[in-house]
Amino acid sequence: xxxxxxxxxxxxxxxxxxxxxxxxxxxxxxxxxxxxxxxxxxxxxxxxxxxxxxxxxxxxxxxxxxxxxxxxxxxxxxxxxxxxxxxxxxxxxxxxxxxxxxxxxxxxxxxxxxxxxxxxxxxxxxxxxxxxxxxxxxxxxxxxxxxxxxxxxxxxxxxxxxxxxxxxxxxxxxxxxxxxxxxxxxxxxxxxxxxxxxxxxxxxxxxxxxxxxxxxxxxxxxxxxxxxxxxxxxxxxxxxxxxxxxxxxxxxxxxxxxxxxxxxxxxxxxxxxxxxxxxxxxxxxxxxxxxxxxxxxxxxxxxxxxxxxxxxxxxxxxxxxxxxxxxxxxxxxxxxxxxxxxxxxxxxxxxxxxxxxxxxxxxxxxxxxxxxxxxxxxxxxxxxxxxxxxxxxxxxxxxxxxxxxxxxxxx
Amino acid sequence: xxxxxxxxxxxxxxxxxxxxxxxxxxxxxxxxxxxxxxxxxxxxxxxxxxxxxxxxxxxxxxxxxxxxxxxxxxxxxxxxxxxxxxxxxxxxxxxxxxxxxxxxxxxxxxxxxxxxxxxxxxxxxxxxxxxxxxxxxxxxxxxxxxxxxxxxxxxxxxxxxxxxxxxxxxxxxxxxxxxxxxxxxxxxxxxxxxxxxxxxxxxxxxxxxxxxxxxxxxxxxxxxxxxxxxxxxxxxxxxxxxxxxxxxxxxxxxxxxxxxxxxxxxxxxxxxxxxxxxxxxxxxxxxxxxxxxxxxxxxxxxxxxxxxxxxxxxxxxxxxxxxxxxxxxxxxxxxxxxxxxxxxxxxxxxxxxxxxxxxxxxxxxxxxxxxxxxxxxxxxxxxxxxxxxxxxxxxxxxxxxxxxxxxxxxxxxxxxxxxxxxxxxxxxxxxxxxxxxxxxxxxxxxxxxxxxxxxxxxxxxxxxxxxxxxxxxxxxxxxxxxxxxxxxxxxxxxxxxxxxxxxxxxxxxxxxxxxxxxxxxxxxxxxxxxxxxxxxxxxxxxxxxxxxxxxxxxxxxxxxxxxxxxxxxxxxxxxxxxxx
Numbered sequence: 005x006x007x008x009x010x011x012x013x014x015x016x017x018x019x020x021x022x023x024x025x026x027x028x029x030x031x032x033x034x035x036x037x038x039x040x041x042x043x044x045x046x047x048x049x050x051x052x053x054x055x056x057x058x059x060x061x062x063x064x065x066x067x068x069x070x071x072x073x074x075x076x077x078x079x080x081x082x083x084x085x086x087x088x089x090x091x092x093x094x095x096x097x098x099x100x101x102x103x104x105x106x107x108x109x110x111x112x113x114x115x116x117x118x119x120x121x122x123x124x125x126x127x128x129x130x131x132x133x134x135x136x137x138x139x140x141x142x143x144x145x146x147x148x149x150x151x152x153x154x155x156x157x158x159x160x161x162x163x164x165x166x167x168x169x170x171x172x173x174x175x176x177x178x179x180x181x182x183x184x185x186x187x188x189x190x191x192x193x194x195x196x197x198x199x200x201x202x203x204x205x206x207x208x209x210x211x212x213x214x215x216x217x218x219x220x221x222x223x224x225x226x227x228x229x230x231x232x233x234x235x236x237x238x239x240x241x242x243x244x245x246x247x248x249x250x251x252x253x254x255x256x257x258x259x260x261x262x263x264x265x266x267x268x269x270x271x272x273x274x275x276x277x278x279x280x281x282x283x284x285x286x287x288x289x290x291x292x293x294x295x296x297x298x299x300x301x302x303x304x305x306x307x308x309x310x311x312x313x314x315x316x317x318x319x320x321x322x323x324x325x326x327x328x329x330x331x332x333x334x335x336x337x338x339x340x341x342x343x344x345x346x347x348x349x350x351x352x353x354x355x356x357x358x359x360x361x362x363x364x365x366x367x368x369x370x371x372x373x374x375x376x377x378x379x380x381x382x383x384x385x386x387x388x389x390x391x392x393x394x395x396x397x398x399x400x401x402x403x404x405x406x407x408x409x410x411x412x413x414x415x
Numbered sequence: 416x417x418x419x420x421x422x423x424x425x426x427x428x429x430x431x432x433x434x435x436x437x438x439x440x441x442x443x444x445x446x447x448x449x450x451x452x453x454x455x456x457x458x459x460x461x462x463x464x465x466x467x468x469x470x471x472x473x474x475x476x477x478x479x480x481x482x483x484x485x486x487x488x489x490x491x492x493x494x495x496x497x498x499x500x501x502x503x504x505x506x507x508x509x510x511x512x513x514x515x516x517x518x519x520x521x522x523x524x525x526x527x528x529x530x531x532x533x534x535x536x537x538x539x540x541x542x543x544x545x546x547x548x549x550x551x552x553x554x555x556x557x558x559x560x561x562x563x564x565x566x567x568x569x570x571x572x573x574x575x576x577x578x579x580x581x582x583x584x585x586x587x588x589x590x591x592x593x594x595x596x597x598x599x600x601x602x603x604x605x606x607x608x609x610x611x612x613x614x615x616x617x618x619x620x621x622x623x624x625x626x627x628x629x630x631x632x633x634x635x636x637x638x639x640x641x642x643x644x645x646x647x648x649x650x651x652x653x654x655x656x657x658x659x660x661x662x663x664x665x666x667x668x669x670x671x672x673x674x675x676x677x678x679x680x681x682x683x684x685x686x687x688x689x690x691x692x693x694x695x696x697x698x699x700x701x702x703x704x705x706x707x708x709x710x711x712x713x714x715x716x717x718x719x720x721x722x723x724x725x726x727x728x729x730x731x732x733x734x735x736x737x738x739x740x741x742x743x744x745x746x747x748x749x750x751x752x753x754x755x756x757x758x759x760x761x762x763x764x765x766x767x768x769x770x771x772x773x774x775x776x777x778x779x780x781x782x783x784x785x786x787x788x789x790x791x792x793x794x795x796x797x798x799x800x801x802x803x804x805x806x807x808x809x810x811x812x813x814x815x816x817x818x819x820x821x822x823x824x825x826x827x828x829x830x831x832x833x834x835x836x837x838x839x840x841x842x843x844x845x846x847x848x849x850x851x852x853x854x855x856x857x858x859x860x861x862x863x864x865x866x867x868x869x870x871x872x873x874x875x876x877x878x879x880x881x882x883x884x885x886x887x888x889x890x891x892x893x894x895x896x897x898x899x900x901x902x903x904x905x906x907x908x909x910x911x912x913x914x915x916x917x918x919x920x921x922x923x924x925x926x927x928x929x930x931x932x933x934x935x936x937x938x939x940x941x942x943x944x945x946x947x948x949x950x951x952x953x954x955x956x957x958x959x960x961x962x963x964x965x966x967x968x969x970x971x972x973x974x975x976x977x978x979x980x981x982x983x984x985x986x987x988x989x990x991x992x993x994x995x
Contacts, residue, residue: 110456112968114432114479119616120523121624128617132580136589141427143583145531145592147957148423151589154591175456181768183454185432187422189771192454218456218476225457237870247479247635289658303642303877336625342632342639344648345471355461360469361641 032085035263039091041105042264046098074124081330082255082267083277095262096125096134102292103136103166103259105158107199109192110183110219110228111172114247115210116142122250123334135257138166151179152186167260169253170196170231173219177227196234205239205266206231207256211349214242214273221355232273241266242273246349251330252278272352274324283320283346286328290315299343307343317361318345325350417441419950422778424453426960430480430527431967433926435960436781437942443950448935448942450926451781451788452967462916467493467886467908467957468642470807474904475636477918478968481897482635485904485918488893490908492904493642496891500713502875505644507865508630510707511660512637514858518624518667519634520898521851524964525675526616529844532958533682534609535599536589540578541845542607544570550604554677557829561672564611573611598947598954608681612674620668622663629660644877651869651876661862668855671848679848680830683841687832695840695959697941698799701726701806702924704737704903706896707857720857721819721896724810725795729838731813739894739903741796742919748783748928749791756794756931759905759917760890777877790967792927792936793919801937802900802924803963805837805846822853840941843962868872886911897921899964922966938963 075093079086108116120127125134131143132235138158139151158166172192175182180191190198200206208231211217218229232240243252256275259267267275284290292298292312299306299316306312314321320328323346331338340346348358418441424434432454438447449869458477462470474489487509495500501509544567551562564570570685580586588865593599600607623624624634630647631637639647683690685837705723712718725735743756752765772782781787784932800806809821826849827834836842886908907915927936934945947955 046623096795102902108432110454112482114476114482114635117479117482120527121621121634123621126618127621128614131588131617132576132614136585138585139591140588142424142430143527144427144588144590145536146590147425147427148953150591150593150952151425151427157591178766181770182456183432185453187424187427187778188774189453218461218473221461221473223460225460226455228456246476246555301877302646303644303648303875307646307876308874310649332543332637333625334621336628337632337650339632339638342630342637342650343648344632344638346642347638355473359472360466391671409880 007332032087035084035142036087036091036262039064039088039095039262042262043091043094043098046261052270078124078255078258081251081277082259082262083280088262091262092258095258098261102257103138103158103162104169104257105138105155105162105166105199105203106140106169106171107195108141109170109172109196109213110175110226111210111212112218113142113171113173115213118210118247118250119253121333122254124251125254129187130254138162149187153398155199159199160372163202165204166202167257168199168206170206170208170213173216173228173230174234175219175226175228177225178204182226184393186364193234196231200231200235200238203238205260206235207241207243207253208232208273209243209248209253211244211246211248211354213324214244218355233360234250239266240273241269241275243261243278244272244274244350244352245325245327249278249325249327249330250330252326270324274350279324279350281324281326283323283328283340285321286326287340288328289340296308310343313340313343313345315363316345317347317363319351319354319358319364322358323351323354418446420780420946421950421953421956422780423953423956426957426965428531428957428961429965429967430478431965432921433960433965433967435938436783437940437953437956439950443947445942445945445956448939449781449783449787450790450936452790452926452930454968455789456968458917459918463913465913466911467496467906467913468882470906470913471640471642472638473917474918476867477920477967479635480966481516481520481899481902483512483631483637484895484897484902485920486637486640487513488895488897488902488904488918489906489989490640490642491893491895492891492906493893493908494891495714495893496889496906496908497642497880497885498713499643499693499878499880499885500711501878502873503711503745503868504865504873504876505878506708506711506863507868508645508647508876509640509652510861511858511865512627512631512639513707514854515623515626515664517854517898518671518851518858519620519627520964521847522616522623522671522675523620524846525679525847527620528959528964529961530609530613530785531589531592532954532961533599533686534601534606534613535594535596536577536606536610536964537581537594538599538601538603539606539610540574540581540603542570542603543575543828544568544574544576544607547604547607550602551608551677554608555673556682557680558672558676560673560677562677563615563670564608564655564693570607570611572705574607574616576614577610585796593949593952593954596948596952596954598949598952598958601682605681605685609678611810612678615670615674619667623667626660626663626667629656629663641877643880644875646876648874648876651865652874654866654870656864657862657869661859664855664858664862668859671851671855676826676852679845683830683832683836685846686841690836690839690841693835693839694945694955695843695941695962696838697937698801698935699727699729699838700798700800701809702737702795702800702802702901703807703810704802704894704896704901715894720765721807722811722814722816724814725800726806726809727798730847731809731834734810734813738796739892742903743797744791744793744923745930746791747931748786748788750786750789751791754931756797759903759919760907760915788926788928790923790927792930793924794930799927799930799934799936799940800924802921803843803846804850804898804900805843806900807896808846808849809837814843816858818853822849840959840962847964882911899966900924920966922963924928925963926965926967938965 029151180193183192297311426433438451451831475486490820555562627634707720708717752767771779925937
């Protein structure tokens with residue numbers, strides 16, 4: 005087995021995640037035509053559920069204007085030009101042509117809980133009208149043998165058509181016996197292999213399924229790995245974060261419906277539409293970073309004034325994710341909004357690299373490249389993309405500048 | 416004598432991986448039952464060597480459901496070790512986040528994880544919508560409430576929506592279930608009420624999650640607690656934010672009073688025979704660690720919304736005090752080495768996976784005479800305990816807590832039910848509903864208290880401490896109540912690093928296998944005597960197991976792959992290990 009964790013680490017030290025936000029007219033025109041013919045072919049497929057999406061939405065008190073607002077926001081989230089909006093609307097109606105099987109392995113159900121918080125479309129729309137959810141451990145009615153039959157039947161009926169959502173990592177230690185499922189006591193690894201064989205594509209949802217997450221944190225007692233470490237010969241999409249944002253789950257399905265393909269991925273198999281930017285790029289506290297205004301201690305004047313959280317351990321500058329744009333729970337809030345730094349939960353190995361409440365500069369972390377121990381600012385050079393290099397330097401410099409100007413004022 | 420051995424794996428509509436095996440006699444009555452968890456992750460081992468200030472972030476991931484509870488317990492364990500008392504605002508914010516979690520957790524549990532054991536969706540389609548309105552009003556009026564849905568149109572729309580769904584042939588996640596089973600006892604109209612509230616609750620639970628996100632940053636896995644307090648200064652400073660919280664709370668409270676409670680009256684009445692027979696009653700010993708600090712006195716001195724205590728053998732006349740030093744864990748039937756009961760601080764945990772017993776016709780059977788689960792068997796003073804909402808209500812009543820007694824008495828009076836119904840599957844489900852109402856009421860006061868405290872100029876959210884001094888050699892515990900019951904995190908700190916970490920969680924108490932004396936765990940005990948209408952459709956077994964709201968990922972935690980002794984850092988110092 006190729007040690008893809010090592011591979012991922014190596015990739016992560018290279019430039020990654022650069023997104024071209026405008027790929028040119030020719031590209032979009034051809035994609036547009038492709039999406040159109042894809043939707044046409046889906047339209048003639050026998051429907052799993054024949055629904056009029058507006059009908060459905062209206063019973064939920066959503067009018068066409070609200071729906072179109074959601075469509076244009078989603079189109080933008082998927083990084084497509086506005087001309088795609090009508091196709092996105094159509095794809096929403098046709099999402100139920102794509103069956104979904106959702107399995108839980110070495111997990112905490114956090115991503116299932118996140119799915120329940122989906123607001124656009126809402127979870128009841130997802131369950132009853134939009135998605136064709138065939139199997140979901142935490143929500144399904146039947147259990148035991150009947151659940152097993154339900155799964156077998158769905159796999160056969162939708163052979164090569166279903167999207168397999170995987171939540172949780174896969175323990176490989178002790179021959180996989182750290183996790184078994186079903187009447188026959190199948191190991192999680194066997195279960196995943198059996199189910200991925202007939203899937204159209206596999207979506208690893210949450211950081212456990214993508215990079216091993218919590219169980220894989222040092223010293224990784226169960227030798228947990230992510231889906232991409234085991235599954236070969238099938239498209240795999242990673243939607244990391246702890247938990248993954250439901251907007252990104254829906255985005256991946258919509259993109260698949262729209263184009264018949266998985267979205268464009270970065271070197272860590274994350275869709276670029278969601279993981280193309282750093283948290284820092286769109287952070288609401290960015291202006292304070294630039295002005296050298298930092299929270300130095302929890303609850304201090306800086307905290308009361310919503311200053312930048314870099315010095316209390318925010319890893320936003322090192323983390324690729326769209327939470328600074330779409331946030332959580334219907335846009336209600338996000339960790340940085342609530343005054344806590346980003347812990348980098350959509351990055352590989354974040355439990356060992358980022359998830360602490362001190363700035364990188366004060367962390368006793370050895371750079372993965374090995375060699376002498378360096379401070380964060382140098383470490384940034386090796387590990388991060390060019391923009392991140394100067395963060396630590398800047399944090400120091402701007403404070404000095406700020407202090408100076410204050411001193412001058414006082415004079 | 417014709418015995419049958421039922422294997423139910425996976426148990427669905429729960430959190431985590433659970434297998435139940437039951438032996439039923441010729442009358443389809445359960446004579447023996449075994450509960451097994453088939454997954455673990457090793458989180459305590461992962462926590463060792465980390466900075467104690469960061470533990471909460473990772474320990475919270477023990478569970479994605481009661482995530483905020485683990486976060487809080489972990490942070491409290493460290494605060495207890497450091498002797499840090501948090502400011503009033505922090506206490507109120509933590510109570511509000513935790514309270515919102517109770518509302519969310521209980522509503523999702525009742526409607527989305529449990530209701531399909533009581534409600535037959537397909538029968539709902541036969542209901543008369545007009546009669547359904549009257550039926551809904553009848554149950555709501557028992558507690559002097561209006562019905563949440565009293566519109567014929569709404570019920571017609573629900574029927575149309577689901578009919579459309581059923582007609583196209585594939586039922587998706589509702590497929591292959593036990594619809595039509597004799598085990599279902601509600602009328603078509605009652606089923607329609609249940610179904611309609613199932614859909615409404617899907618929407619409401621998003622609001623309840625939003626409440627947690629307002630002060631917690633996000634849900635699941637909030638991110639605004641730190642050792643010494645909370646970080647959400649700007650959210651408590653902003654009156655609009657507090658008002659938003661209160662608005663969401665009000666709507667949730669309305670749903671709880673107008674839908675959730677009436678539905679429990681309805682189900683409780685329709686399934687009253689079983690309740691009176693005591694089906695699902697289980698062990699009969701109940702323990703509550705106590706939770707929700709009502710004042711700002713330091714550690715375990717504050718008065719509590721839920722008082723701590725133990726009730727034994729269903730005897731409400733006597734309450735025993737809880738002493739954490741009497742908690743031990745036994746591994747006789749768990750996949751670990753060793754045979755002695757040890758306190759969490761001193762637990763020895765060496766994995767010893769012996770797998771399944773026999774395998775026939777592609778079905779594996781647990782080796783029940785020996786080891787058969789990843790869950791240990793916790794004991795209190797060498798006795799088995801049940802924890803959870805039922806335990807909280809029972810201990811509250813036995814403690815003569817005024818508030819709890821009032822809610823319990825009112826509920827029983829409105830539902831015209833005797834106290835004995837509490838000791839059953841129905842009672843466990845009812846206790847959760849009673850507690851949810853109590854919580855939604857008391858939270859209204861807490862929001863106002865927070866608003867008023869901030870308005871009076873108190874913006875403090877964090878207590879300063881000198882980490883280098885307090886973290887040299889310290890130990891502490893965070894013991895309180897998760898929605899599912901008593902939860903404890905124990906931490907030992909040496910030279911600024913975690914030397915040992917242990918969590919004993921609600922589902923460890925309830926889902927545990929037999930102990931060294933062969934005494935049954937709470938799930939196992941609760942199944943004995945249950946009659947199954949149809950052995951191929953073990954609906955009644957699911958109903959009782961679901962009444963505990965199983966949360967298995969939490970319950971499975973400890974492992975030391977190197978076979979080192981955990982918690983004996985005097986012998987085996989780990990402090991100073993840096994996380995490379």
